[in-house]
Amino acid sequence: MKKRKLGETGMETAPLVFGGNVLGWTADQATSFKLLDAFVAAGFNAIDTADIYSRWMPGHTGGESETVLGEWMKRSGNRNKVIVATKVGMDMGDGKKGLSKPHILRSAEDSLRRLQTDYIDLYQSHIDDLDTPLEETLGAYAQLKKQGKVRAIGASNHNAERLALALETSGKTGLPAYQTLQPNYSLVERAEYETYLEPVCAKEGLAVINYWPLASGFLSGKYRSESDAAGKARARNVTRYLNERGFKILAALDEVARKYNATPARISLAWLLARPSITAPIVSATNLEQLNDLMASVELVLDGESIEFLNRASA
Numbered sequence: 001m002k003k004r005k006l007g008e009t010g011m012e013t014a015p016l017v018f019g020g021n022v023l024g025w026t027a028d029q030a031t032s033f034k035l036l037d038a039f040v041a042a043g044f045n046a047i048d049t050a051d052i053y054s055r056w057m058p059g060h061t062g063g064e065s066e067t068v069l070g071e072w073m074k075r076s077g078n079r080n081k082v083i084v085a086t087k088v089g090m091d092m093g094d095g096k097k098g099l100s101k102p103h104i105l106r107s108a109e110d111s112l113r114r115l116q117t118d119y120i121d122l123y124q125s126h127i128d129d130l131d132t133p134l135e136e137t138l139g140a141y142a143q144l145k146k147q148g149k150v151r152a153i154g155a156s157n158h159n160a161e162r163l164a165l166a167l168e169t170s171g172k173t174g175l176p177a178y179q180t181l182q183p184n185y186s187l188v189e190r191a192e193y194e195t196y197l198e199p200v201c202a203k204e205g206l207a208v209i210n211y212w213p214l215a216s217g218f219l220s221g222k223y224r225s226e227s228d229a230a231g232k233a234r235a236r237n238v239t240r241y242l243n244e245r246g247f248k249i250l251a252a253l254d255e256v257a258r259k260y261n262a263t264p265a266r267i268s269l270a271w272l273l274a275r276p277s278i279t280a281p282i283v284s285a286t287n288l289e290q291l292n293d294l295m296a297s298v299e300l301v302l303d304g305e306s307i308e309f310l311n312r313a314s315a
Helices: 029-041 064-076 101-115 134-146 160-173 191-204 215-220 235-241 244-260 264-273 288-299 304-313
Strands: 017-019 046-048 083-088 120-125 150-156 178-182
Touching: 017 029, 029 064, 029 288, 064 083, 064 101, 083 101, 101 120, 101 134, 120 134, 120 178, 134 150, 134 160, 160 178, 160 191, 215 235, 215 244, 215 264, 244 264, 244 304, 264 288, 264 304
Parallel strands: 017 046, 046 083, 083 120, 120 150, 150 178
Antiparallel strands: none
């Protein structure tokens, strides 16, 4: 499988990243192991998680996903074959949040312990922290890199202005620079990325590993009414797209899917993979059937007419 450069990190990723938010949440440990085994066996090599996954679940405190991933790597013995990306900064409770130096250093140790590894390939600022100077945040990452605990750093959920400022700060101070960005980007979420973030990433050579490429499952076509989403884990995220524009996008996906004898999910990912600035969308699945369908998207090359048709429908 052809790998893609992960910015200037020196690492290369397959065209999809496994979204570890499901590990220990909507996929129990046994299912998680099966999914990760299948993903890596198919030639994919990057897994994204975060310290906060899955704190939103009743009875969970955060770190569940990292723990499952750590157990899987210990069992499979393939730590050196996968790129492990995790994140810091979201509210873990008890005031543990943000991108201050003490919180980053403490959180890194917690993540390393749960992951049962001595280094993180890609450590990402999960959310911007306006209360902490950029120099302090980047200084913490510099210390972790010097100690060999982090190979490269990335940003998630940063607006274009703050991302550019962080990169400028790195340039001026010699502190580590973000090499990747995780934005919310899909056929239904286009405006912010294409208008503001994409030009910064293109100019600075950042790899883009976008999350929610299927808009929490909406673009799979399985949620077409309020009743379809009722009682589902992602209902709150999906129902916002049940409007005229959302239905127009689904209709376009259905049409292109028929043309290629593929699923709407596969077409949605193929549309993303055709965009030069996108390195590897982050995909989640809770069963092997879903995962196999998503992985098949890397073999699907849409023609220009289909891409333009989807562009117009989702404009």
